[in-house]
Amino acid sequence: MSDTTQPTTPENGQSAPPALPLAINLQYIKDLSFEVPAGAEIFATLRTNPQISVNIDVQANRLEQEQPVFEVILTVKAEASEPPQKEGGPTGRPVFIAELSYAAIATLNNPPAELIEPILLVEVPRLIFPYVRNILSEVTRDGGFPPVVLQPIDFVALWQAKRNSFDQTPGHA
Numbered sequence: 479m480s481d482t483t484q485p486t487t488p489e490n491g492q493s494a495p496p497a498l499p500l501a502i503n504l505q506y507i508k509d510l511s512f513e514v515p516a517g518a519e520i521f522a523t524l525r526t527n528p529q530i531s532v533n534i535d536v537q538a539n540r541l542e543q544e545q546p547v548f549e550v551i552l553t554v555k556a557e558a559s560e561p562p563q564k565e566g567g568p569t570g571r572p573v574f575i576a577e578l579s580y581a582a583i584a585t586l587n588n589p590p591a592e593l594i595e596p597i598l599l600v601e602v603p604r605l606i607f608p609y610v611r612n613i614l615s616e617v618t619r620d621g622g623f624p625p626v627v628l629q630p631i632d633f634v635a636l637w638q639a640k641r642n643s644f645d646q647t648p649g650h651a
Contacts, residue, residue, distance in 0.1 A: 499589035500597055502582050505606055508551060509579040512617050515572045521622065528558035528573040530626060534636065538598035546586040550602040552610055553579045556618070556626050576618055576626065580610045599640070600633040607631060 514520060535553045540546075555577045560570025584602050586594060611628045619625040 499587040499593070500601060501585045501587065502602070502605060503547075503585055504583040505609060506581055507578070507613065508581040509577065510613070510617065511575070511577040512621050513575045514621065515575070520571070520573055524560065524573060526561055527624070529561050529569060530556055530558045532556045532626075532628065534631060536599050536603045536633070536636065536640075538595075538602070541583070546588075548584050548586070548598055548602075549581055550584055550598055550606070551579050551581045552603045552606055553577070554610055554614060554628070556614060558623070558626075574618065574621060574623060576614060576621070578610060578614055578617070580606055580613065582606045596634075596637065599637045603631075603633045607633075 533555045536550065537553070538548050538550045540548055555575070557575050558573040560573060562569055582602055582605070584598070586597060589597055607628075607630075615625040615627050
């Protein structure tokens with residue numbers, strides 16, 4: 479049985495999608511912290527699943543002024559608290575705090591200027607997100623709690639929200 483599917487190449491008259499002008503050179507955990515502030519007592523007193531809040535941030539920094547090499551850092555902070563005693567009440571004690579800064583060193587290969595920011599703040603985080611998700615899940619499970627499994631993130635919306643909040647700060651037009 480032979481495969482009759484032709485690869486998409488200029489030779490057979492079809493155009494290949496353009497390659498992303500990006501290379502991920504390296505990925506690494508820049509910072510990882512897991513804390514159970516109440517210690518062993520929380521395991522004895524926690525009766526229901528904690529409420530978990532997650533904050534996500536993306537930053538990009540050029541490593542060398544003359545080179546298109548950047549460090550992109552995806553930071554996730556997951557905080558779990560005891561649920562409120564009664565509906566609408568204040569949340570209880572912190573159950574755990576997990577913070578992860580995961581970085582990638584990326585080289586851009588002559589992208590159009592208008593694509594540099596979206597590549598660094600959308601595409602690179604999208605590519606490294608599965609690793610962040612796995613690390614956070616394992617560290618919370620290894621900490622004695624059910625694993626925190628992050629849902630997919632819309633990095634385009636995150637980037638746009640960050641740009642909008644930056645544009646609306648005083649002194650920026």
